[in-house]
Amino acid sequence: MTMTTATRMTTALNIPSDPAMAGFDAGLLTLAQWMSPAYPLGSFAYSHGLESAIRAGWIATAADLRGWLEDLLQDGSGRADASFLWAAWRAETEAALLALDAEARAFSPAAERQREGARQGAAFARSTAAVWGIALPELLLPLAIGRAARLMGLDPQAACALYLQSFTSNLVSAAVRLIPLGQTEGQQVLAALSPLCPRIAAETSAGDPAAVYSNAFLSDIAAMTHETLEPRLFQS
Amino acid sequence: MTPVPQSPVAAQPRAEGQLTLSAKRQGANSVLDRYRPSGAMKAMFPRRPGPLQAIAINSAGGITGGDRLAIAAEAGPGAHLILTTQAAERAYRAASGWGRFDTELRARAGSTLFWLPQELILYQGAALSRSLTIALEADARLLMVEPVIFGRTAMGERLTEAAFRDRIAIDRDGKPLYRDGLRLEGDLSARLARAGIGGGGGAMASVLYVAPDADAHLAALRAEMPPTGGATLLRQGVLAVRLIAEDGFHLRRHLLPVLDRLSQDTLPTSWRL
Numbered sequence: 001m002t003m004t005t006a007t008r009m010t011t012a013l014n015i016p017s018d019p020a021m022a023g024f025d026a027g028l029l030t031l032a033q034w035m036s037p038a039y040p041l042g043s044f045a046y047s048h049g050l051e052s053a054i055r056a057g058w059i060a061t062a063a064d065l066r067g068w069l070e071d072l073l074q075d076g077s078g079r080a081d082a083s084f085l086w087a088a089w090r091a092e093t094e095a096a097l098l099a100l101d102a103e104a105r106a107f108s109p110a111a112e113r114q115r116e117g118a119r120q121g122a123a124f125a126r127s128t129a130a131v132w133g134i135a136l137p138e139l140l141l142p143l144a145i146g147r148a149a150r151l152m153g154l155d156p157q158a159a160c161a162l163y164l165q166s167f168t169s170n171l172v173s174a175a176v177r178l179i180p181l182g183q184t185e186g187q188q189v190l191a192a193l194s195p196l197c198p199r200i201a202a203e204t205s206a207g208d209p210a211a212v213y214s215n216a217f218l219s220d221i222a223a224m225t226h227e228t229l230e231p232r233l234f235q236s
Numbered sequence: 237m238t239p240v241p242q243s244p245v246a247a248q249p250r251a252e253g254q255l256t257l258s259a260k261r262q263g264a265n266s267v268l269d270r271y272r273p274s275g276a277m278k279a280m281f282p283r284r285p286g287p288l289q290a291i292a293i294n295s296a297g298g299i300t301g302g303d304r305l306a307i308a309a310e311a312g313p314g315a316h317l318i319l320t321t322q323a324a325e326r327a328y329r330a331a332s333g334w335g336r337f338d339t340e341l342r343a344r345a346g347s348t349l350f351w352l353p354q355e356l357i358l359y360q361g362a363a364l365s366r367s368l369t370i371a372l373e374a375d376a377r378l379l380m381v382e383p384v385i386f387g388r389t390a391m392g393e394r395l396t397e398a399a400f401r402d403r404i405a406i407d408r409d410g411k412p413l414y415r416d417g418l419r420l421e422g423d424l425s426a427r428l429a430r431a432g433i434g435g436g437g438g439a440m441a442s443v444l445y446v447a448p449d450a451d452a453h454l455a456a457l458r459a460e461m462p463p464t465g466g467a468t469l470l471r472q473g474v475l476a477v478r479l480i481a482e483d484g485f486h487l488r489r490h491l492l493p494v495l496d497r498l499s500q501d502t503l504p505t506s507w508r509l
Contacts (some may be wrong), residue, residue, distance in 0.1 A: 072432060109476070210403070215433055217478060218433060218434065226480065227468060228458060
C-alpha cells in the first residue's frame, strides 16, 4: 500500500513526463523567483544614477527613459553585467570565480555603483543559501546569479535575459517614482526594451572579461554625481 | 563600417615602432636608465631637475590601418617618470585593417608614474584598437589621463564611419585595480548624441589618480567638474574622473585644473601649447 502511494506521488510530481508540461523548463520558475521584486535584494533602493540624471534634466519623459535604458542595455552596465554573469557561469573553480569578481569590481565606474552590486550580491547569496542550500562567496550580483545558475543547473541564457529584464524593470520603477511617470507608461517602456534582453544575453555568451566594455559615459558620470546629490531618495 | 581585423598576410604594416625606456632614481632626481627607440617611435627628454620627463614622438605622423605602434616604459624603484606626447595623436582613415597602439607601463616600489598623453583625435574612417596596461608594484603612485576627441569638431566633422576599441587594465601587485573598456563602431556621432553615452558631446576623458592622498582631492575635483563630469573614490587611494565636453577645447579647459592639481603643477609644457 505504502509503495503504491509513493509511486503514484512520484509520478504526479514527475513534471517532464506529464504531456501537458512537455517542453517547459521548470528551472524558469526558480529564475523568475530570483528576479522578482519580492526576492529580498533591496533593489528598490538603487536608481543606478537615474536619480541624478533626472535631476540634471537629462531624462524627463517616457521616451527619454526608454532611450537612456536602451543605452544601458546596449552600451553600458547592462551589457557589462551580462558578460560577467556569463563569465561567472562558465567559471570552473572558486579561484577563477573570485578572480572574475575582482575584475568586475575594478570595472565599476563609481563607488556607489560598486556598492549597489556588492550589497545586492550579498543579499542574493544569503537568501539563495537559506532557501536552496547552495554556498556562494561574496560576489557582485550578476556574478552571484551566474554562479547560482551554474550550481543549480539552470539555463544561463534565460538567467541572463531575465536578469537584464529585472534590472530594467527595477529602473523603470525608480523612474515612475522620480519623473513622475504613469505605471502604464513605465510598463510600455519595459515591454519595448524587453526584446533587447535575450539579444544581449546571446551576444555576451562568450563571457570574456578581457572583452567587456561600456560606452555609457554619461550614465557612469550620473553614477558619480549621485554620490553628492541632495536630497535623494535612492542609494545610487 | 565594421572593419575586419587584419589577417597576417592581407596587408603590410604601414608603420611600425616601439619606444622602450625606463627611469631610475639618482639622488634627488630621476634620470634616464634605458632608452631604445625603434621604427616610428622615439622620445625627447627635456633636461630639468626632478622627475624624468619623456615626450614620446610618433614620426609616422599619425596612425592608420595596419600600423603597429607601442610604448613600453618603467619607473624604477623610487623614480618619478612623466610620460607625455609631443602633440595630439591622429587616427586617420584606415584603408584596410586596424591600427594598433599598445602601451605597457610598470611602476616599481616607491616610484611615481604619470601617463599624460595628449588627445587622441579620431578622424572619419579611423579604425584603431588600443590597449594600456599598467602594473603598479607595492606603494607605487599613478596619475593617468586618456583624452579622446571624436572627429575634428572645430571643422564640423562628423564620424559617421569609424571604429575605436580601447582597453585599460591597471593592476596593483598582480590584482585588478582598475578596468575600462570601450568599443564604438559605426556611426560614432550618432552614438555620442545619445543621452546615456555622450549627450551630443564630442570629446571625453578619463583620469585616474592612485596615491595615499587621493581622498583629499575628491571634494575639490568634484567642485571643478562641469555638469557632464564626475569624480569618485573607487576605493581608498583610487580616484577616478570621467568627463564629457562639447569639443577638444572645452575638454582641455576642464582637464587642465584637474591635472595641475593632481600633478602638483608638474604638467609637461607640451600640454600648455
